[in-house]
Amino acid sequence: MADDIPDIVIGRLPIYLRALTYMAEETGKVTTSSQEMGQRLGISSAQIRKDLSHFGEFGKQGTGYHINYLIKQLRGILHLENEWPVVLIGAGFLGHALAHYVGFKHRGFQINWVFDNDPDIVGREMNELLVRDISQLGDLVREEEVKIAILAVPVSAAQKIADILVDAGIQSILSYAPINLTAPPEIQVRYSDPVIQLQRMTFYLET
Amino acid sequence: MADDIPDIVIGRLPIYLRALTYMAEETGKVTTSSQEMGQRLGISSAQIRKDLSHFGEFGKQGTGYHINYLIKQLRGILHLENEWPVVLIGAGFLGHALAHYVGFKHRGFQINWVFDNDPDIVGREMNELLVRDISQLGDLVREEEVKIAILAVPVSAAQKIADILVDAGIQSILSYAPINLTAPPEIQVRYSDPVIQLQRMTFYLET
Structure with a gap:
């Protein structure tokens, strides 16, 4: 299935999931429509219906989508039934900020391990997590079969850490370092770089 | 022009710009090709050529793109000739991390003001920036005609701060709070949420 569906569609599913979860938890709504979701997200209702139709028939003409049902389906599609243990590199x-981020909770992820290379920080606790020595990173990822890593390290260290992670069997990396990492094609690498988001907006600003 | 070009294309230009800048600064390359860029970024060369063709003819058959020329053109297209002053809310x-982020440098943005509501933090300095009282936020945005804000506040405060910013004339908001903000359609709001990126990757992971 993964091969048939454009990655750009997959990229919108988490946005839908976040909006639906908000509706369920904050507004207490039971049902919604592609129109309502579209209005909230700035995405056309036709696009939302088309995206969801890749995975089945989730709504009914007239009554729309049952929010909790659609949340459950999306979580299944995105493999979020259980929490993924995540290794964080950089303390x-x-x-x-990441170790204290409340947004992970109930959304499929938990940071279980933190690594750093600073001897002043290694051995301390960060939000109840022991900060481990970077020299142990490869072994831990291998032993625990960790699939997902978050890189919060300086540019100068990012590629070296990525190499260690890939060598140890990591499959997905989210990197905060403003540098394009080199990794084998089967490894997923995504970036969180505020400048990329800001530059996308300045296109539309008058100078 | 902005109306004719899909936003998804605009969203890729900063990615190209980052890769080109890296090539110029780190590898010392003078020219590149859509093939080379594509390989580095995991985007097809045809897509890159098509994206760039919206804005003109930047490359030559056989010699490819002059990297520094293409950087300059992309910076112009994205309105990055001068640095945009940015207001950061949340200390x-x-x-x-944002105040110390080296990735802003030479990429079109500078955080000039920081606000917080915690009396223990207000009045202190953060990376040589005075942390100001949140009650002064609206006035400053209005007086300095600030266009861009970064929200690094808890979920509970995000919408209230966004309302103050919009009311004071802000045009673009990058929010780190895991909540969909409500704003008038002419205001650009983008989100940085690690979970959205992580969930996009777990779709492809075996459980």
């Missing part, structure tokens, strides 16, 4: 300000 | 761990 600086960003690492701290 | 917690994430705010600290």
Whole structure:
């Protein structure tokens, strides 16, 4: 199935899931429509219906989508039934922010391990997680069969850490370092870089 | 022009710009090709050529793209000739990480002001920036005609702060709070949420 569906469609499913979860938890709504979702997200209702139709028939003409049912389906499609253990590399300000990020909760991920190379930080606790020595990273990823890593390290260290992770069997990397990482094609690498988002917006701003 | 070009194309230009800048600064290359860029970025060369063709003829058959020329053109298209002053709201761990983020440098943005509501933090300095009281936010945005804001505040505060910003004339918001903000359609709102990126990858992982 994964091969047939454009990645750009997959990229919108988490956005739908976030909006639906918000509706269920904050507004107490039971049903919604592609129109309502589209209005909230700035995506056309036709696009939303088309995206979801790749995976089945989730709504009914007239009554729309049952929010909790659609949430459950999307979580299944995105493989979020269980929590994925995540390894975080970097215990600086960003690492701290990530370790304390409440947005992971109930959304399929839990940071279970934190690594750093600073001897002043290694051995301390960060949000109840022991900060481990970077020299142990490869072994841990191998032993625990960790699939997902978050990189919150400086540019100068990012590629080296990525190599260690890939060598140890990691499959997905989310990197905060403003540099394009080199990795084998079967490894998924995504980036969180505020500048990429900001530059996308300045196109539309008058100078 | 902005109306004719799909936003998804605009969204790829910063990715191209980052890769080209890396080539110029780190590898010392003078020219590149859509093939080479594509290989580096995991985007087809045809897609890259098509994206760039919206804005003109930047390459030559046989010699490819002059990297520095293409960088300059892309910076112009994205309105990055001058640095945009940015207001940061939130001086917690994430705010600290953003205030110290080296990735802003020479890429079109500078955080000029930081706000928080915590009396223990207001009045202190963060990376040489005075942390200001949140009650002054609207006035400053209005007086300085700030166009871009970064929100690094908890979910509970995000919408309230967004309302203040919009009311004061902000045009673009990058929010780190895991919540969909409501804003008038003419305001650009983009989100940085690690979970959205992680969920996009777990679709492809075997469980």
